Amino acid sequence: MGTKRTDEFRADAVRIALTSGLTRxxxxxxxxxGLSTLNKWVTAHRDTNVVPDKDLELARENERxxxxxxxxxxEREILKKGNAVLRGAKAMRFRFIExxxxxxxxxxxxxxxxxxxxxxxxxxNRPASQRQxxxxxxxxxxxEQSRLSxxxxxxxxxxxxxxxxxxxxxxxxxxxLMRENGIRVERSKRYKVTTDSNxxxxxxxxxLNRDFQAEGPNQKWAGDISYVWTREGWLYLAVILDLHSxxxxxxxxxxxxxxxxxxxxxxxxxxxxxxxxxxxxxxxxGSQYCSHDYxxxxxxxxxxxxxxxxxxxxxxxxxxxxxxxxxxxxxxxxPWHTRRxxxxxxxxxxxxxxxxxxxxxxxxxxxxxxxxxxxx
Numbered sequence: 001m002g003t004k005r006t007d008e009f010r011a012d013a014v015r016i017a018l019t020s021g022l023t024r025x026x027x028x029x030x031x032x033x034g035l036s037t038l039n040k041w042v043t044a045h046r047d048t049n050v051v052p053d054k055d056l057e058l059a060r061e062n063e064r065x066x067x068x069x070x071x072x073x074x075e076r077e078i079l080k081k082g083n084a085v086l087r088g089a090k091a092m093r094f095r096f097i098e099x100x101x102x103x104x105x106x107x108x109x110x111x112x113x114x115x116x117x118x119x120x121x122x123x124x125n126r127p128a129s130q131r132q133x134x135x136x137x138x139x140x141x142x143x144e145q146s147r148l149s150x151x152x153x154x155x156x157x158x159x160x161x162x163x164x165x166x167x168x169x170x171x172x173x174x175x176x177l178m179r180e181n182g183i184r185v186e187r188s189k190r191y192k193v194t195t196d197s198n199x200x201x202x203x204x205x206x207x208l209n210r211d212f213q214a215e216g217p218n219q220k221w222a223g224d225i226s227y228v229w230t231r232e233g234w235l236y237l238a239v240i241l242d243l244h245s246x247x248x249x250x251x252x253x254x255x256x257x258x259x260x261x262x263x264x265x266x267x268x269x270x271x272x273x274x275x276x277x278x279x280x281x282x283x284x285x286g287s288q289y290c291s292h293d294y295x296x297x298x299x300x301x302x303x304x305x306x307x308x309x310x311x312x313x314x315x316x317x318x319x320x321x322x323x324x325x326x327x328x329x330x331x332x333x334x335p336w337h338t339r340r341x342x343x344x345x346x347x348x349x350x351x352x353x354x355x356x357x358x359x360x361x362x363x364x365x366x367x368x369x370x371x372x373x374x375x376x
Contacts (some may be wrong), residue, residue: 013038014045021062032273042230057237065184078104078112085180090115091132092180094123133367138162138169139177146183149314149353152329154178166181185328203290208282212318214244217372218275221303222282223265223289224319226327228346230336235343237346238262238288240269241319247368248274248322248350253343262288263297271277277302284316326354 017027017038024042028035082098085092093113097106097120100310101327110117145151145161153161155175178184214220220243228235236257250269254261262283269275281303283289289307298305308315330349335343356369363371 005163008081010041011045014041017042018045019059021059022067027306030294039167067273074108074295077110078109080158082109082113086113090119091123094120099125111342124135135177138167139181140175141165141167142174142177142179142183149329149358151183151333152325152358154183156361157359160359168361185270202284204305204307206309206315207280208284208315209306210317211332212243214242217244218273218279219244220280220282221269221275222316223250223262224284224316224323225262225286225288226323228331228342230335230339230342235336235339235342236261237323238265240265240321241322242273243318244323245368245371246318246363247355247372251346251350253339253346254368257288257337259288259294260285263294265299266294275303278304280304280306282306284306285310325358326350 001067009123009207013027013031016022016031017024020027022030025035028038029040078100082093082096085096093115097113097115100109106120107117110120115223140164142158145158147159149161155171155178158178159169159171159174162174208220208222212220212222222243223239223240224237225236225239228237233255234257236254238252238254238261239248241247242249249267249272250267252261252264252268279302281298283306285307288294295305303320313320326346326349330341330345336345355367357367359365359367360371367372
């Protein structure tokens with residue numbers, strides 16, 4: 001680079017540093033020169049030159065526009081985060097300001113949310129009311145129960161869980177605390193067909209006829225097969241439910257959707273329950289359930305065989321509901337790297353949460369195990 005071009009570059013760098021409104025470190029980084037070099041050029045320039053009034057005015061205007069832009073961006077972020085409390089009481093807005101005081105300017109939050117700085121100071125010095133103290137206790141329990149339920153409890157189940165713990169709270173209060181603290185249930189899904197009805201096996205009539213209630217255990221069982229996507233490929237899950245308590249009494253997983261998958265789930269259920277003859281066993285028309293081996297096992301144990309109508313998922317909605325639940329509360333929450341990882345999680349979910357802890361509205365907000373214990 002010639003001497004003339006070097007001087008022009010130096011003059012441009014000094015002008016940008018003095019008039020752009022950027023920090024010298026930013027200017028030096030953008031131009032690819034050292035910060036100390038830029039400082040020397042600016043000092044030398046000031047010793048020999050005076051910045052024209054026009055350039056100073058432009059620099060001030062740029063800085064003003066930058067400051068206004070920062071304020072507008074901050075106000076937009078405050079409105080985005082605080083939209084839920086804008087229509088609430090002042091105490092809710094003060095609480096929001098306290099929770100976000102490290103992220104935003106307190107005075108600006110007061111202006112955006114329509115409260116005064118004096119009111120904020122009074123709120124900070126005011127001792128917590130009895131209701132606020134109770135809210136803090138309830139919120140602590142809500143967070144703990146949300147963690148124990150894998151983040152699956154909405155307002156109704158959370159309210160019942162808190163009442164079981166001895167907290168006399170209503171669903172509106174629970175809903176408000178969950179909403180204000182961002183405790184919610186998030187769901188998404190994949191889809192894969194698992195029922196193969198195109199086969200030559202015999203089809204049994206629908207004895208259940210969508211009556212999913214049973215007066216006692218081992219009167220009505222229902223089974224089905226679903227799927228879990230992993231990075232190793234599909235993992236198939238077969239389950240057997242006792243419709244009296246919605247308890248999972250048999251389950252099995254496999255990387256292939258063959259008839260031995262359904263047979264292993266049935267054998268687990270039979271070994272656990274030893275059902276009497278005449279228990280209704282209901283499934284869809286899939287080839288796994290219509291196969292000779294599966295039907296032979298059902299006859300051996302004296303089951304009354306029942307099957308859904310063709311292509312009618314509502315005929316087996318109790319098991320479909322279970323699959324929707326386990327997917328929403330476990331499967332869809334995270335990616336699964338291996339089939340073994342998913343299998344262990346399913347085992348923990350069924351035996352550690354669903355059967356012993358998860359509350360069902362159809363069971364009077366009791367878990368399957370608690371419901372069976374109560375009936376017994």
